[in-house]
Amino acid sequence: MNFQPEIIAWYLNNKRELPWRNTSDAYIIWLSEIILQQTRVEQGLPYFNRFLAAFPTVQDFAAATESEVLKLWEGLGYYSRGRNMLHTARAVMELHGGIFPTAYDTLIQLKGIGDYTAAAISSFAANESRAVLDGNVFRVLARYYGMDTPINSPAGKKVFSALADELVQGQDASIYNQAIMEFGALQCKPKSPLCESCPLRPDCFAYNHQQVHLLPMKLKPGAKRVRHFNYFVAEHNGQVLMKQRAAGDIWQQLYDFPLVETSAEHYAVPEEFAQKTAELFGFSPLLRPMINKKHVLTHQIIYVQFFALDNNIPNFNSTASFKWLSRAAAMEVPKPNVINDFVKFYLTKL
DNA sequence: AAGCCGGGGGA
DNA sequence: TCCCCAGGCTT
Numbered sequence: 001m002n003f004q005p006e007i008i009a010w011y012l013n014n015k016r017e018l019p020w021r022n023t024s025d026a027y028i029i030w031l032s033e034i035i036l037q038q039t040r041v042e043q044g045l046p047y048f049n050r051f052l053a054a055f056p057t058v059q060d061f062a063a064a065t066e067s068e069v070l071k072l073w074e075g076l077g078y079y080s081r082g083r084n085m086l087h088t089a090r091a092v093m094e095l096h097g098g099i100f101p102t103a104y105d106t107l108i109q110l111k112g113i114g115d116y117t118a119a120a121i122s123s124f125a126a127n128e129s130r131a132v133l134d135g136n137v138f139r140v141l142a143r144y145y146g147m148d149t150p151i152n153s154p155a156g157k158k159v160f161s162a163l164a165d166e167l168v169q170g171q172d173a174s175i176y177n178q179a180i181m182e183f184g185a186l187q188c189k190p191k192s193p194l195c196e197s198c199p200l201r202p203d204c205f206a207y208n209h210q211q212v213h214l215l216p217m218k219l220k221p222g223a224k225r226v227r228h229f230n231y232f233v234a235e236h237n238g239q240v241l242m243k244q245r246a247a248g249d250i251w252q253q254l255y256d257f258p259l260v261e262t263s264a265e266h267y268a269v270p271e272e273f274a275q276k277t278a279e280l281f282g283f284s285p286l287l288r289p290m291i292n293k294k295h296v297l298t299h300q301i302i303y304v305q306f307f308a309l310d311n312n313i314p315n316f317n318s319t320a321s322f323k324w325l326s327r328a329a330a331m332e333v334p335k336p337n338v339i340n341d342f343v344k345f346y347l348t349k350l
Numbered sequence: 351a352a353g354c355c356g357g358g359g360g361a
Numbered sequence: 362t363c364c365c366c367a368g369g370c371t372t
Contacts, residue, residue: 037369076357077356136366251355297357
């Protein structure tokens with residue numbers, strides 16, 4: 001049975017007015033799609049508006065610095081999206097003469113554009129017949145067709161993808177793709193879906209078998225890694241010592257403070273702590289505990305402690321990664337939320 | 351194939 | 362609390 005006509009009819013009556021829906025400009029669509037990866041529309045919307053105002057064209061984006069991009073991205077998470085966007089904007093200038101591609105096969109080669117995003121841009125901007133497969137589509141298909149293969153398994157990806165490809169055939173891909181995603185977001189919601197007013201209810205497998213709350217199936221994620229970050233906040237001559245984070249860990253290229261990470265079972269054991277801080281600073285620091293925070297990420301729980309460093313440390317010079325920054329500069333550099341929250345508190349209250 | 355990468359909002 | 366969001370990259 002084909003539900004496409006009903007989904008499209010539902011969409012035309014219920015869709016939200018969103019700025020990236022009124023254009024076929026692939027650059028603008030790309031901007032919205034990257035921002036909306038793993039991000040709700042309401043959360044991404046203000047970021048979309050700020051990015052478009054800052055970079056009206058892909059040429060403007062390509063001319064930006066990484067710090068500018070990360071500053072605009074600040075607070076949105078998954079910061080590699082921002083770094084990949086800059087890379088891709090520059091690639092579009094160099095490889096495609098500043099014309100943002102609309103073909104799936106071209107898009108898929110760009111950094112940060114995977115299967116979903118290439119399908120979205122090529123169908124929205126050029127009506128290419130490609131099926132989008134995001135969290136909404138997984139959910140709608142799983143419930144309507146009663147598919148119980150876990151959607152986060154390789155087998156699930158395969159079977160749902162095959163069905164989605166089949167369903168987009170013969171459709172206006174631009175409208176249908178947006179329709180099924182909007183339907184999943186507003187009607188066939190993860191929690192408390194609106195089955196009573198659902199136009200698909202008569203033929204919905206999950207509804208007719210009391211399985212709406214069970215589908216889609218998902219494999220349980222593993223336990224999160226627990227870490228302890230001990231940060232040192234040093235001030236000297238009105239400047240704050242900060243550090244730019246390196247590759248190979250979370251928050252790449254963002255700024256935090258000099259850091260001692262201690263073993264995961266506990267807050268810093270005195271001996272371990274003293275030894276590591278002495279290694280970091282080259283002397284025994286005078287520490288004053290300030291704030292503790294628990295910060296939860298997708299795969300990690302981080303217990304964060306901030307210490308004021310009461311020694312004068314005039315010999316700790318700026319390096320490539322360690323930088324003495326004025327308070328204004330410390331506010332300005334891009335930082336993860338847990339650091340940003342502390343800095344705002346620290347610079348206003350102390 | 352599995353692990354990693356943020357942050358926020360709803361229930 | 363737990364779950365999920367217009368996913369993608371690395372190993």
